[in-house]
Amino acid sequence: MVWMIAGLVIALIVYFGILGWRGISLIATGTVAGIGLGIGVIVLPLIGAWMVYATLRAGIEHQRLAAIMAEDGQELDISALPTRASGRVERDAADELFATCKAEWEADPGNWRKTYRIARAYDYAGDRSRAREMMKRAVAQFHDEE
Numbered sequence: 001m002v003w004m005i006a007g008l009v010i011a012l013i014v015y016f017g018i019l020g021w022r023g024i025s026l027i028a029t030g031t032v033a034g035i036g037l038g039i040g041v042i043v044l045p046l047i048g049a050w051m052v053y054a055t056l057r058a059g060i061e062h063q064r065l066a067a068i069m070a071e072d073g074q075e076l077d078i079s080a081l082p083t084r085a086s087g088r089v090e091r092d093a094a095d096e097l098f099a100t101c102k103a104e105w106e107a108d109p110g111n112w113r114k115t116y117r118i119a120r121a122y123d124y125a126g127d128r129s130r131a132r133e134m135m136k137r138a139v140a141q142f143h144d145e146e
Contacts, residue, residue, distance in 0.1 A: 005056075012052055016045035061139045065116050074113055076101070076120050094125040112141035 019041055026038030069075045081093040089097070101121035105114040119134035 009052060009056070012048065016048055019045045058136075058139075061142075062135055065112070065135075065138060065142060069113065069116060072113075074117070076117055076124070078124065088126075089124045091126075094121075097121050098125045110141065112138045112145060115141055 023038045023041035023045075026034045026041060029035070029038075066075065076097065078089055078097070081097065082090040084090060098118075098121040101114075101118045105111075105118040108114050115134055115138040119131050119138055122128075122131035122134055
C-alpha cells in the first residue's frame with residue numbers, strides 16, 4: 001500500500017512539473033491571454049501539491065493514533081458485529097456501537113482516545129464528514145497532550 005501511495009505521489013509530482021512547465025511556456029508567449037492562462041496553470045499545481053501534502057499528513061497522523069490505540073488494546077473491535085455482503089457493518093450494529101462510543105466520549109470529551117473511538121464509530125455508521133471532523137479533533141487533542 002505504501003508503494004502504491006508513493007507511486008501516485010511521484011506521478012502527481014511529474015504531472016505538477018509538466019503543468020508548471022506549460023504555465024511558464026504560456027507566460028513566455030508575452031500575450032495577455034498567455035500570461036493569464038500561464039498564471040492560472042501554475043496556480044493549479046500549487047493547490048494540488050498543498051492538497052497532497054495535507055492528505056498525506058492527515059493519513060500519517062491517523063495511522064499513528066491507530067497504532068497507539070491498537071498497542072493499548074483500545075481500538076474498536078468490530079469482529080463480532082454482523083456485516084453486509086460488502087463488508088460494511090450492519091446499520092443497527094453500527095448504531096449500537098456509536099451509542100456506546102458517544103456515551104464514552106460525552107463522559108470525557110477532552111480525551112483524544114475517546115474522540116478517536118467516536119470518530120471510528122461515526123465511520124462505521126457511515127457518517128464520513130463527522131468522522132473526519134472528530135478525527136481531526138482527536139489528532140489536535142493528541143498533540144495538545146504531548
